[in-house]
Amino acid sequence: MTFFQVLWFILIFVLIGGYFVLDGFDLGAGTLYPFVAKNDKEKAIVRRSIGPVWDGNEVWLLTAGGALFAAFAPAYATTFSGFYLAIMLVLFSLIVRAVSVEFRGYDPKWGSVWDKLFFIGSALPSLLFGVAVGNIYAGIPMSAGGDYIGIPLLGLITPFTLLTGLLGLSMFLAQGATWLALKSPKPSALRDRAVKVAFPIQIAVLVLFVIVSIYGHFIIQPDMVPELSVLRFLFAAIVLVGIVGSMVMMRKGSDLWAFLCQSAGAFFLVALLAASMFPNFVVASPDSIGPSITLMSAAGSELALMWMTIITCVGLPLVLVYHVIIYRTFRGRVKDEDLKHY
Numbered sequence: 001m002t003f004f005q006v007l008w009f010i011l012i013f014v015l016i017g018g019y020f021v022l023d024g025f026d027l028g029a030g031t032l033y034p035f036v037a038k039n040d041k042e043k044a045i046v047r048r049s050i051g052p053v054w055d056g057n058e059v060w061l062l063t064a065g066g067a068l069f070a071a072f073a074p075a076y077a078t079t080f081s082g083f084y085l086a087i088m089l090v091l092f093s094l095i096v097r098a099v100s101v102e103f104r105g106y107d108p109k110w111g112s113v114w115d116k117l118f119f120i121g122s123a124l125p126s127l128l129f130g131v132a133v134g135n136i137y138a139g140i141p142m143s144a145g146g147d148y149i150g151i152p153l154l155g156l157i158t159p160f161t162l163l164t165g166l167l168g169l170s171m172f173l174a175q176g177a178t179w180l181a182l183k184s185p186k187p188s189a190l191r192d193r194a195v196k197v198a199f200p201i202q203i204a205v206l207v208l209f210v211i212v213s214i215y216g217h218f219i220i221q222p223d224m225v226p227e228l229s230v231l232r233f234l235f236a237a238i239v240l241v242g243i244v245g246s247m248v249m250m251r252k253g254s255d256l257w258a259f260l261c262q263s264a265g266a267f268f269l270v271a272l273l274a275a276s277m278f279p280n281f282v283v284a285s286p287d288s289i290g291p292s293i294t295l296m297s298a299a300g301s302e303l304a305l306m307w308m309t310i311i312t313c314v315g316l317p318l319v320l321v322y323h324v325i326i327y328r329t330f331r332g333r334v335k336d337e338d339l340k341h342y
Helices: 001-034 040-050 054-071 074-083 082-102 108-138 159-183 189-222 226-252 255-276 304-329
Strands: 281-282
Touching: 001 040, 001 054, 001 074, 001 108, 001 159, 001 189, 001 255, 001 304, 040 082, 040 108, 040 159, 040 189, 054 074, 054 082, 054 304, 074 082, 074 281, 082 108, 108 159, 108 255, 159 189, 159 226, 159 255, 189 226, 189 255, 255 281
Parallel strands: none
Antiparallel strands: none
């Protein structure tokens, strides 16, 4: 393997980690929406908390998909075509969520419908992302040419992938709860409910993380690269410290630090996935004819990877500057005057 191959393996997981943190909190907030917001004003606060930022957050998912296509086309082809129906469900859900956020404030007659669509459009991707990751990690059936041998959508659900789906969902919910606590007026009943619901969700995250880690390490993929064992242990420790730290900060009333700790846990969960899968992008199941798709077998030319690196050095700072500006512009808790169009 070459420097650029390893670099782009890392960069793609960094992009996925960025998406997991940023779009994770607005998907989590949307999933918690009917449970923590009890009246129209509280619902408007939830929508306003993510309204200015959700579209920029989703850029990270699009960029990760584009980078995978450009740098490791065979891995892109197998994953996106293999999980075609699941991906279409995710995309349709994200579209429905976006429309419901934008239309809810202008169409109160259909308010209950938009509220339900907002919840469904947030909850379904939160679960399916984890299920998809579980399948890629555990192994999928592939032909000699590396093509995915399709199985029905429900066939993607196994005990392990269900656990990874629930882990992803609970992590998103914890992100959403800490974000709502950070953005809701203080004091307010909405913030109190967000704080109250965050604790049991974070306990669920810890339990599921331990179960998935043991299951994945000793049963699903016992032959991980031994040289990365220290790195995996470090990332796992950061995940645990981040979640526990978020719980402690939430109890102390430090909403910003609670959200940042939770975000660190979410990001390093993706980093742990990368360290556990390396050098594989897609693992072949035991009954596959073909081998796993690795960064060596799927990588594009060195020239293409080099130019992608140069473009990234220009483009990524611009994206980060945009996020700094947008989050600085809409910083602070949501006020009554912010709810005009929500």
